[in-house]
Amino acid sequence: MQALSFEQAPPPFVPLRFFLTAPVFLLMAGVLLLADGQVAMASRWTPTALALTHLMTAGFMLQVMLGALFQLMPVAAGANLWRPRLLAMPVHLLSAVGAVLLVLGFHHQIAWAYQGAVVALGASVLLFFPAAMIALWRTPGRSHSLVAIRIALLALFFAVLAGVTMALARAGIIDTWWLRLSPGHVALGLGGWGGVLVAAAGYLVVPMFQLTPAYPVWFARSFAGAVAVAIGVGVVVPHAAAWLPLVGVIALFAAVTVDRQQRRRRAKVDATYHFWRLAMGCTLAACALAVPAMFQWGGNAVPIAVGILAILGGFVSVIAGMLYKIVPFILWLYLQPRVKGVPPMTRMLNERWVTWHWRCHVALVGVCVLATVWWPMVYPAGVLMIACGLLLGGQLLRVVGHARAALRRVQPS
């Protein structure tokens, strides 16, 4: 197992500002489902479906993944970002505002919102990407996570570049021909950026927090590169079947992770284990359904179901599971040398509410998939999405509250 170094970790509020913003996007998605969910289930290309998708990807996922990188790069890869506190503020604000503007642009078809999103999201990536790449190239580390993070960042850059181009096409500034970048944008965003970054984090956190054996060396060494090659094949070869290798590689990651979990050394399981298990099951189901979707078999419901399973069932589940471990852990580590009698990490969360979040999330994924064939299910889906946002945000705030109270005890104001 590769070594970690927490001495270079940024102060906890650097990643936390991203993590605490993320649940707000779940709340917005819940409100949108209640207000306009029926339209989203008609086709993946409707304004509401695009808005909901980007609330999850450019909103929830991007916030958590950028925050995780601020923590993961120095700790797992020895790559120290230049002035992380200073860098985090504009990257956080621009990415959050850019995601809201993008969703506004999609839902209301407003040209200035698209343009604003292009400027804000583009600027946040233009700030973060070079700083991260310089840090990654300077580090002497050679871990599998380091290679994976480099590939994930390149995929993020090209996914945003394709997204920005399409947003300009939707705003009427450039030709609509550019909307053909969509399959590449999806593959880069979900496979290259999301999938590879989850793997990079998974190589560390799955063995550590679920007491499983390490990922096989052959797999950790080749997964990120295989995803990059598979995306290249899909982009270059003009045939739907060219995306099959990417689907296969992603399914392999899910299968290897399930295999790791099966071999865990500890019988007792917690919410993180359940969230990861659900995520891998949904990812496998999404990969299976992606085959008929890419050949346009089964109508409009199939690609929507693939998106729900991959994004909500896969990524959002994994992220929730990781946040419940990482947020208390980084705060616990921060408090340990500063405070006598740090509260045990397990007490920083309310396990009962975390379990309720897990139940609501399972129900949410289920009713969202059902809504693809019977649209009235968007109403319970909206309510459950709001409940999930409140439960996740509430628990994260509770952990921060415990940490602040512990710090106040040693630094009375």
Added chain:
Amino acid sequence: MSDQLPPIVVDARHLLPPEPMERTLEALDELKPGQAVLLMIPRQPAPLFDMLRNNGYTYTVESQPDGMFHIHIRHEAD
């Protein structure tokens, strides 16, 4: 002197972070001169290493054939 007292054993093979560190720090509080703490753990605990270096302890790491690590911790003065 260093071999006179048996080590305080912290078996963290089935514990989730940060319990191994919590138990190790408790054991270090009880450490007598010349005594060591033996931590058995399935990974190299980087945050603990940082803390040990900053608080006057030395440690050695032995990897075991079963994939575990045995970490021997002593006061720097011993």
